[in-house]
Amino acid sequence: MSDVLLSLKGLTKAYPGVVANDQVSFDIGVGEVHALLGENGAGKSTLVKMIYGLVKPDSGEMVLNGTPYAPAEPRAARADGIAMVFQHFSLFDALNVAENIALGMENPPPMRDLAARIRAVSETYGLPLDPYRTVGGLSAGERQRVEIIRCLLQDPKLLIMDEPTSVLTPQEVEILFETLRKLKSEGTSILYISHKLEEIRALCDHATILRLGKNVGECVPRDTSARDMAEMMVGTALKTPERSGRALGPVALSIKGLSVAAPSAFGTALKDVTLTVHQGEILGIGGVAGNGQDELLSVLSGEVLCAPGEVLLHGEAIGHLNPIRRRKLGVLAAPEERLGHAAAPDMSLTENALLTGSVREGLAQGGMINWGATRRFAQQVIEAFDVRTPGTENAARSLSGGNLQKFVIGREVLQDPDVLVVNQPTWGVDAAAAAAIRQALLDLAAKGAAVICISQDLDELMEISDNFAALNEGRLSAPRSAEGLSVDEIGLMMGGAHGMEVAHV
Numbered sequence: 017m018s019d020v021l022l023s024l025k026g027l028t029k030a031y032p033g034v035v036a037n038d039q040v041s042f043d044i045g046v047g048e049v050h051a052l053l054g055e056n057g058a059g060k061s062t063l064v065k066m067i068y069g070l071v072k073p074d075s076g077e078m079v080l081n082g083t084p085y086a087p088a089e090p091r092a093a094r095a096d097g098i099a100m101v102f103q104h105f106s107l108f109d110a111l112n113v114a115e116n117i118a119l120g121m122e123n124p125p126p127m128r129d130l131a132a133r134i135r136a137v138s139e140t141y142g143l144p145l146d147p148y149r150t151v152g153g154l155s156a157g158e159r160q161r162v163e164i165i166r167c168l169l170q171d172p173k174l175l176i177m178d179e180p181t182s183v184l185t186p187q188e189v190e191i192l193f194e195t196l197r198k199l200k201s202e203g204t205s206i207l208y209i210s211h212k213l214e215e216i217r218a219l220c221d222h223a224t225i226l227r228l229g230k231n232v233g234e235c236v237p238r239d240t241s242a243r244d245m246a247e248m249m250v251g252t253a254l255k256t257p258e259r260s261g262r263a264l265g266p267v268a269l270s271i272k273g274l275s276v277a278a279p280s281a282f283g284t285a286l287k288d289v290t291l292t293v294h295q296g297e298i299l300g301i302g303g304v305a306g307n308g309q310d311e312l313l314s315v316l317s318g319e320v321l322c323a324p325g326e327v328l329l330h331g332e333a334i335g336h337l338n339p340i341r342r343r344k345l346g347v348l349a350a351p352e353e354r355l356g357h358a359a360a361p362d363m364s365l366t367e368n369a370l371l372t373g374s375v376r377e378g379l380a381q382g383g384m385i386n387w388g389a390t391r392r393f394a395q396q397v398i399e400a401f402d403v404r405t406p407g408t409e410n411a412a413r414s415l416s417g418g419n420l421q422k423f424v425i426g427r428e429v430l431q432d433p434d435v436l437v438v439n440q441p442t443w444g445v446d447a448a449a450a451a452a453i454r455q456a457l458l459d460l461a462a463k464g465a466a467v468i469c470i471s472q473d474l475d476e477l478m479e480i481s482d483n484f485a486a487l488n489e490g491r492l493s494a495p496r497s498a499e500g501l502s503v504d505e506i507g508l509m510m511g512g513a514h515g516m517e518v519a520h521v
């Protein structure tokens with residue numbers, strides 16, 4: 017094996033009710049792309065937060081380049097050559113790229129010099145980016161480039177990436193991988209967290225697998241099948257979602273020629289959207305993030321209102337009805353942003369269950385909340401969707417990303433919707449849980465519900481959809497039967513790579 021850059025020895029970190037990392041040890045080599053795999057809640061984020069100085073281990077030690085390493089804060093980690101690109105970007109929409117990058121620097125150089133350095137790094141690493149563009153106008157992939165370039169300006173020895181490809185198109189993933197391969201060839205090590213096992217097989221030299229906070233094995237991804245890796249994470253054999261033959265019923269929900277102005281300066285206007293979904297149908301809607309997905313969900317859920325006849329439910333006009341009134345009629349939605357939109361981070365799971373469940377589950381009557389029933393409903397969601405948490409009174413914020421996602425989807429599915437609209441239902445969810453969520457959507461459709469599944473995961477859409485349409489700059493393509501649709505055809509429906517340039521590394 018190559019020289020060791022970072023050695024983790026017996027790292028342990030406990031939270032109330034759960035040992036997030038239990039005696040985790042492994043080495044990351046110089047110039048190695050090392051994958052960190054594990055189910056939701058296995059402890060991956062906790063581990064990288066310890067490396068990046070955001071969380072202090074209860075016990076154990078780290079050795080960086082032969083020297084004891086115990087960063088008290090991220091600034092210390094950065095000074096020692098550790099950089100991290102987070103799942104959620106922390107950028108200011110109203111500022112330009114260079115200004116955003118300057119904000120994160122201890123001693124930013126004059127703007128012109130910084131812009132020149134950004135240009136140089138972006139050219140060297142094949143990540144085209146104009147330093148003077150306003151961040152609010154950038155696609156998700158371009159925003160990620162800002163974060164990556166911010167890291168590369170520090171000349172890191174170890175770059176940590178948490179789920180970097182979940183916001184990218186297939187073309188953008190290729191560009192990112194070229195960049196990472198170049199970094200590796202220069203001796204930079206990369207610690208790479210992802211649930212996308214085929215991507216790990218294509219990119220990573222080595223993988224460490226965590227289960228319930230423990231290191232349960234290592235493998236060479238190239239020589240291990242995705243299925244075997246998934247089974248190592250879960251400890252049992254994996255089930256592939258099964259779709260039973262379903263006959264589609266009458267039209268459940270429809271929109272005809274709907275145009276809606278952009279909700280904010282950086283939002284997307286919906287343009288002449290026409291959509292029909294039948295009872296028993298899963299309509300998959302693909303597209304690159306930021307092409308009107310949130311806006312479409314808001315129009316369907318009732319967060320954004322329109323003229324009554326612009327949205328029809330079983331032929332009845334509902335465009336003017338707010339989310340509560342639509343819920344009463346059976347139109348439920350689970351938005352993409354789980355912390356802050358789908359769930360209130362500081363509220364308990366019980367309180368979050370009440371937020372969307374009160375109407376259909378009868379949890380509040382005559383102005384009084386029935387907390388017993390609410391708790392039972394939250395518990396039911398936890399059990400049915402295998403949400404790993406100590407209990408219903410835990411704050412939504414304390415759940416790992418994937419577990420909160422399971423809660424958010426489960427909470428809607430269990431309310432027996434007539435029409436369910438979901439956006440990125442398995443975002444950040446591990447393979448086994450993603451399969452369970454997809455199966456739940458298929459089962460719901462099999463019972464006669466109409467499901468609209470907005471997602472950037474094309475494999476997911478192909479696995480569960482009956483019909484497929486793509487959103488591109490607020491326009492929805494005509495739907496096509498998902499059966500036999502090729503990736504190239506889908507790419508064309510999505511409008512290509514959204515102004516992306518091919519990397520010239």
Ligand SMILES: Nc1ncnc2c1ncn2[C@@H]1O[C@H](COP(=O)(O)OP(=O)(O)OP(=O)(O)O)[C@@H](O)[C@H]1O
Binds near residue numbers: 031055062446
């Ligand atoms: N701040 C916290 N307070 C309480 N519990 C926490 C906290 N952070 C993490 N945990 C718990 O520690 C465990 C490990 O969580 P972690 O976020 O590290 O998992 P993960 O492998 O990154 O999961 P995912 O793939 O879903 O992001 C989980 O059970 C989680 O609920």
